[in-house]
Amino acid sequence: MKAKIRRVKDNYMTKGLKIVLTIGLLIVFQEISAQSKLNQSSEFQTEIIDSVYSEVFKEYRKFWVKFPDNYNPNSSVKYPVVYLLDGFSLRENLEEIYDNYWGHYLPHMILIGISNKTNRIRDLTTSQIKMRRGQAMNKETGGAENFTQSIEKELIPYIDNKYPTTTYRTLIGHSYAGLFTINMLVNHKHLFQNYIAIDPSLDWDHQKLLKEAKEKLSLESYKGKSLYVSLAAEQLHMWNEEITMDNIMDDASEFTLFARSIIDFSTFATSQKQNGLNFSWKVYNEDLHGTVPLPTMRDGLIFLFKWYQFKSPQKYNNPETKVEELVKLLEKQEEIYSTHFGYPFPPMIEEMFSGYGYMNLEVGQPEKAFMFFKSNIDYYPNSASAYNSMADYYEAQNDITNALRFVKKAAELSNDEYYKNRIQELKNK
Incomplete structure (x- = not known):
């Protein structure tokens, strides 16, 4: 300059x-x-699309990589990493937040956006089901453990070998990917330090993961781990406007199970101080399921890196x-x-x-x-x-x-x- x-x-x-x-x-x-x-910009690309072959799925799995502004391929500097599930559909949300908040609020990091287009429901759901909300579930489900193995054994090693990364990792997921994110914390906590679960589908399979999470959060240590959870509350019930945050837990219908599951998990997680988990959650009263990723990523990343603020x-x-x-x-x-x-x-x-x-x-x-x-x-x-x-x-x-x-x-x-x-x-x- x-x-x-x-x-x-x-x-x-x-x-x-x-x-x-x-x-x-x-x-x-x-x-x-x-x-x-x-x-x-004249020397190298700061954003690229890459892929890794998965023996688990017998196919190439696509992802994108965004380097921080100060990235220099000739430097020995290594960076923390943010992994975003549904990375191609939520890419602009994450990039917008990161571009505005790195420096004082966030460190320079490498962003990774993982594609889940091939078989999203299979890869992100944590158990097999035949019925969902009163209707037959004709799609393949319950492949989260296979997807986890692919991330742990194939994707992360590939990225760590090819790009200047550290082992300090953050995982972000929305909806089914939010369910997957919480499952990663509960059952595979060694892979990531930070987690953001955006409107997670914790109602899945009659709240199976929710029940498992409660047991593990009460018994295991999560010291050094951080989780931020959001709930989009603009439409808590599909057709009943009288359902609000004040009375939703009194409702027992299938229509409120999604929101009640998130509230139940978050209330319980808040109460478990002994496990060392750095936890916070927020209700976004003005947001729908489809609009809540943007504000959640902003608030979630600032919460996760609150200690980083100068x-x-x-x-x-x-x-x-x-x-x-x-x-x-x-x-x-x-x-x-x-x-x-x-x-x-x-x-x-x-x-x-x-x-x-x-x-x-x-x-x-x-x-x-x-x-x-x-x-x-x-x-x-x-x-x-x-x-x-x-x-x-x-x-x-x-x-x-x-x-x-x-x-x-x-x-x-x-x-x-x-x-x-x-x-x-x-x-x-």
Whole structure:
């Protein structure tokens, strides 16, 4: 990014500056992200469609992959993963949420959308049934265990071998896929850390999984696991408008079994504090079954990654905060992240290190700027952008020799013409 560095006079260092700093940081943050996308789009695809052959199903199973904005195929950085069932039909929902909330609310992650078009009901349902809601069930059912085996033994190993992933995984499913998601937590909890069950079909097979889940939630440990469940309550009963959240549990008809099952599960899960499950659920009164995925993904991901949200942002924005205090804050943030992810994790994403560095350059605090730029390189040593930011720092200090040194390093890491042109510009100064 071609940064224009300017200094702000001391008489602007007022209380109102904190607001200006926040706004300025967001602008810089957006510019860095936009430039990163522009540079990367010419080098490799950020979204692809892939497939893996399944011995379980004797067919290729299709999925899509979306890389985070800072993804670099030449880097050693690895990412947590979100797996979305019904991935091709719900793709836009997940991408919209992720694109708007990564950074402060969500870490950079790889998104995987699994296709369930071939035989959806078979793959996602947890037991075989012959009747459903008073009608004959003519479709094949009860294949969830086979689908689970395919995910565990075929899909995940393939993805982990081909893409830069970590073992920190999130699973999202809607309706029958929500039923499948809860089954994964209850019976296969080693595969994922986080789960979002969107309007799950827990009424399936006379609430068979619901009953099993109650037993296991009361007896087993789910420490380190998180689950978010939603219920779309716009139409609790197909034709009786008098059924509301206040009286639905008094109704015993088949028409309310779907909603009652979710309420029953969620109420019970809330009561089981001893099992260590991080659980939350929400009733979406204005949503139908078909509209609830979007708001659930938003609220669910924010809940699952609540611990990720950046601590003490005001201190980072406050020009009076000392460098030493900022360093301690970063150390604490790194500890929080590394503890939750289970492996070493940087205290900031690359874009935030750069953003705070430029912000402090603009307000005439080069010592802080240097700390952020240097930390960026320490945590992201294969990032051309990080070295380029340090070059901006040295250029602002009129140290062209060191500015050239860091731009040359950026050029070594990237074939982007911008860095080559900038080397020449600096040589001409």
